[in-house]
Amino acid sequence: MTFELGPALLFCPADRPERFDKAAERADAVIIDLEDAVSPANREEARAALVQHPLDPERTIVRVNPVGSAECARDLVALAATDYRFVMAAKAESAAQMTELAAYEVIALCETAAGVQGAALLAAAPNVVALMWGAEDLIASLGGTSSRDVAGRYREVARHARNTVLIAAGAAGVAAIDSVYLDIPDTDGLGLEAADAVASGFRATACIHPSQVSVIRAAYEPTADAVAHAHALLAAAATERGVFQFGGRMIDEPVLRHAQAVLTRWAASRDSS
Template structure:
């Protein structure tokens, strides 16, 4: 596993985007979610970018957002606003940055000194996900569906039944595999159908079962559904605890537990359950 100069990503499971030009929403977003993403990119109109940066700058001192639970999404490298975003960030205590439309490992050099969540949401970003994940200052990869399809000249990431198209599913898997191969965290894309909490819950269950460490939200009402999906059931926690106790008693190697053969991968699943339970 490649070494990293950045600390492990520990935010989650529910990350909530908040437009950076709406400071009156910052506190509510931070209070509802496990971490807030102050968005300087797509959620802010070009004419309001300056006001958004000023709002982020104002969140300092007493009453400001907790840096360990705050992410700032900056504009893409090479865009007119990227350097302005960095100049503003340098004056804040926030050191976790989400890089919009990350497309190459070279782009991460501009963010040395920051812990970076690289948002792979273009064809180039997905294709280069492995090299991006290997950069020392990258702590996590996230993928984005709609910008990805736009970069392909497509129309929508989802079929009429609400499920992802094949190219979106491929990209989701590619980003997850690249992140985990590099020992980094993976964050699942937002669910844009805000009223459909049942669909969000199902997608969140798939995200945690697949290995995504967190899922991003675009509305406070989505947070509870994500958290519920990531919280293991009490019986699952009890089973995992019993299994790991039996493993400790058995020593090394394969052993039998409640009529089933247990080996290393199954023990890792149990450890994951306890981590999600906060144990």
């Protein structure tokens, strides 16, 4: 199983069905949220909306409450009445939990201390197609108060979690999804963080507002210069043997894979446009 939903994944509260279509129009995929975005008092209403207002199942993810909870059991009853096949497992912590979602392709959301520690085992579960990490719930699980410092940078513990989840996903051959950026007006900050996600190896970034979609897409789409350079580099490699110089830089196999990754992202952006 592969994750090919595109780079910008937009959360939408499940109890706001009037927003579903707009979210689907704006984003590469919509995450219909039955968990944190919905107050407990509104969850039955949210489950009814999930069933009554269908979206394209190929571009829709449903975030369910933590596996094993009574709320998740109710979520799964509602989910069974839909055609959706992508599920985001909130506060995922063990591979055993993933077996309860065996009918679905799962994005395991590592957002607790136990979830980050168990990222490698979660990534190895047969039905897991991606890992995502979450900063705020992680910090809450540790008894902290903020994932970022006064300058807006992630604290060391949050960066450690981000790196752990990314590496666990890469080792298992599944996609890694970067966490949301909560400061909606700060598009510059989002752009920098999304660009870092791309360069680090994340396959997508989640977001919480439609205005963030275009910023994320722009970060994931290679520039014309980057595409031209990658084409030229790979063309030069076809005539070389082993390590060689190109543009004053030593080129070896990892650098060629970087160039191929640029072209892969470029091709994906063409297919989705």
